[in-house]
Amino acid sequence: MMAKTATIEPKFTLANNEIRDEDLPAFRDLEFADINQLALDHPGANDEDYRARRDHIAGLSKNFRETGVITDVEYTDEEQKVWQIVATKLEELQAERASQFYLDAKEKLGITTERIPQLSEMNKRLKALSNWRLAPIEGLVETRGFLSWLSYRTMLCTQYIRHTSRPEYTPEPDIVHEAIGHIPNFTNRDFADFSQFIGHGARIATDEQLEELGRLYWFTVEYGLIEEHGETKAFGAGLLSSFGELEHAFTDNVERRPFDLAQVVKTDYSYSDMQPILYVIPSYEFLKETTRKYIESFSGK
Numbered sequence: 001m002m003a004k005t006a007t008i009e010p011k012f013t014l015a016n017n018e019i020r021d022e023d024l025p026a027f028r029d030l031e032f033a034d035i036n037q038l039a040l041d042h043p044g045a046n047d048e049d050y051r052a053r054r055d056h057i058a059g060l061s062k063n064f065r066e067t068g069v070i071t072d073v074e075y076t077d078e079e080q081k082v083w084q085i086v087a088t089k090l091e092e093l094q095a096e097r098a099s100q101f102y103l104d105a106k107e108k109l110g111i112t113t114e115r116i117p118q119l120s121e122m123n124k125r126l127k128a129l130s131n132w133r134l135a136p137i138e139g140l141v142e143t144r145g146f147l148s149w150l151s152y153r154t155m156l157c158t159q160y161i162r163h164t165s166r167p168e169y170t171p172e173p174d175i176v177h178e179a180i181g182h183i184p185n186f187t188n189r190d191f192a193d194f195s196q197f198i199g200h201g202a203r204i205a206t207d208e209q210l211e212e213l214g215r216l217y218w219f220t221v222e223y224g225l226i227e228e229h230g231e232t233k234a235f236g237a238g239l240l241s242s243f244g245e246l247e248h249a250f251t252d253n254v255e256r257r258p259f260d261l262a263q264v265v266k267t268d269y270s271y272s273d274m275q276p277i278l279y280v281i282p283s284y285e286f287l288k289e290t291t292r293k294y295i296e297s298f299s300g301k
């Protein structure tokens with residue numbers, strides 16, 4: 001069983017969202033999954049060129065951990081093509097299904113269907129808008145480590161892109177999932193604060209509480225729906241970056257329930273199937289305040 005962190009710096013308070021770069025722990029201490037262990041069901045698993053390219057981009061991310069400087073990726077024409085195909089199709093679906101806030105945020109960050117956005121440029125804009133940060137990472141990070149970085153108003157993001165043979169699918173996070181799914185939401189201060197609270201929670205949670213946080217993250221950050229001007233819209237990254245999930249979320253096969261935190265943290269989910277249950281939040285502010293109270297209930301706050 002993982003030991004609980006005894007003290008937390010910076011201290012968890014509502015007012016403390018002014019994290020400075022100097023407050024950040026060293027990125028080089030981050031642990032991550034081995035980049036060479038590309039899962040066998042990954043469409044690029046048997047493509048040597050793809051693996052080499054993915055390793056190269058992962059290497060740039062690794063470099064960040066030593067230098068603290070985000071290196072822009074010179075994406076190839078083939079990679080840009082994958083982006084254009086996915087981003088264009090998603091934009092069509094999102095016009096009807098995504099929250100207006102999200103659509104505006106995407107524009108503010110300069111995320112278009114034309115080209116793959118660089119983490120460096122989005123990072124700069126996010127810092128100005130909500131004091132949020134992006135940090136390149138070369139692979140998957142274990143749950144507590146990944147979530148804990150949110151307490152520093154920092155999201156770890158991959159830079160490589162999915163395999164060209166299946167533009168609609170990736171078994172792992174990639175730049176499409178990060179830039180089209182996650183990043184626009186951080187332009188909202190309430191969402192950014194909520195994410196920071198999850199991060200604080202992860203740092204002090206028992207293993208059981210960490211599992212609950214994982215469910216909260218899943219049903220909001222990844223698969224959340226929001227009530228907006230009397231309509232239900234998508235804001236979760238797993239919905240906004242997947243053709244199949246975004247369409248499925250609004251069918252009769254899904255039970256869309258009003259958000260109830262106590263229920264959400266006890267509800268199991270599956271990675272591999274389409275989601276049968278989704279939760280609808282009334283607003284980011286509500287989500288933030290409800291989460292704040294919940295995290296404050298963890299011992300050791």
Ligand SMILES: [Fe+2]
Nearest residue numbers: 173177222237
């Ligand atoms: Fe994600």
